[in-house]
Amino acid sequence: MKLKIIISILFLLANQLFFGQNKVVDSCDLNSKNIQWKASFENESKIEMKLKLIREKIISDSIYREYKPKIITKCTPTLYSESIDKNGNNCGVKILFALNYSKKKSIILDLNKNPEYLFIVEKLIEINIHKIYPIFNKSAEALYGIYGKSGVVILTSENRKFAKEIKKFIRNIEHKKPNG
Numbered sequence: 001m002k003l004k005i006i007i008s009i010l011f012l013l014a015n016q017l018f019f020g021q022n023k024v025v026d027s028c029d030l031n032s033k034n035i036q037w038k039a040s041f042e043n044e045s046k047i048e049m050k051l052k053l054i055r056e057k058i059i060s061d062s063i064y065r066e067y068k069p070k071i072i073t074k075c076t077p078t079l080y081s082e083s084i085d086k087n088g089n090n091c092g093v094k095i096l097f098a099l100n101y102s103k104k105k106s107i108i109l110d111l112n113k114n115p116e117y118l119f120i121v122e123k124l125i126e127i128n129i130h131k132i133y134p135i136f137n138k139s140a141e142a143l144y145g146i147y148g149k150s151g152v153v154i155l156t157s158e159n160r161k162f163a164k165e166i167k168k169f170i171r172n173i174e175h176k177k178p179n180g
Contacts, residue, residue, distance in 0.1 A: 028085045030064060030092035034150045037095070038136055041153075048126045054097065054153060058121050061094045062111035093150040096140070099124075100156045101163045107170070116173055120166060130158040 037057050044050050064083035083091050097109040099120065109117055133154040140148035157163060 028064070028089050028091035030061075030083060030094065031150065034092070034095055038134075038151065041134065047129070047132065050132055051124050051126060051129060054132075054155070055121055055124050057095065058097055058109050058111060059118070062115070064091050064094060065112050093146070095150045096144055096147050096152045098152065098154045099166075100154060101166045102157075105163070105167070107166075114173075119169060123162065123165075124155065128157050128159045128162040129155050131156045 037053065041050060041053050044053060061083075064085060066083060083094050085091050094110070098106055099109055100106040107114075107117070107120070109121055111118055111121070133156070134151065135143065135148070135154070136151035140150075140152040142148075144152050
């Protein structure tokens with residue numbers, strides 16, 4: 001009888017150790033991923049490598065959706081910057097990526113809100129991007145509010161061909177959307 005109890009306890013402990021480790025691996029921490037990404041980005045000197053890091057970050061962050069509370073009350077804020085993973089875990093705030101493609105036109109490159117922008121993200125290459133302005137301090141939050149909490153990267157393009165391509169692409173997307 002004692003042997004059965006000992007075996008059962010050992011089995012339960014082994015299960016707890018095995019499955020408990022999976023919970024740590026499955027949890028998300030967007031803030032620490034952002035810090036690691038910022039360090040890699042700031043240490044990179046070549047623009048083509050910075051753009052590669054930007055493309056990869058925008059795509060990898062697309063697994064995080066915007067958090068929206070299930071119950072909305074008078075006290076619930078109307079703006080949500082926090083992101084959640086596929087399991088509903090609160091992960092933190094994404095870095096905001098903005099593309100200024102003409103003097104008065106810009107877009108936010110968030111593949112959750114606009115998955116079709118993957119076409120534009122893939123075209124973030126050296127000939128299309130003139131300048132990269134990373135803002136990783138309180139200025140980002142001052143400029144973009146709670147959405148800039150983790151930082152903002154502003155990309156500017158002076159490539160007219162690229163700007164025309166984006167304008168045409170966005171026009172086609174808006175034309176295909178049903179009237180709401």
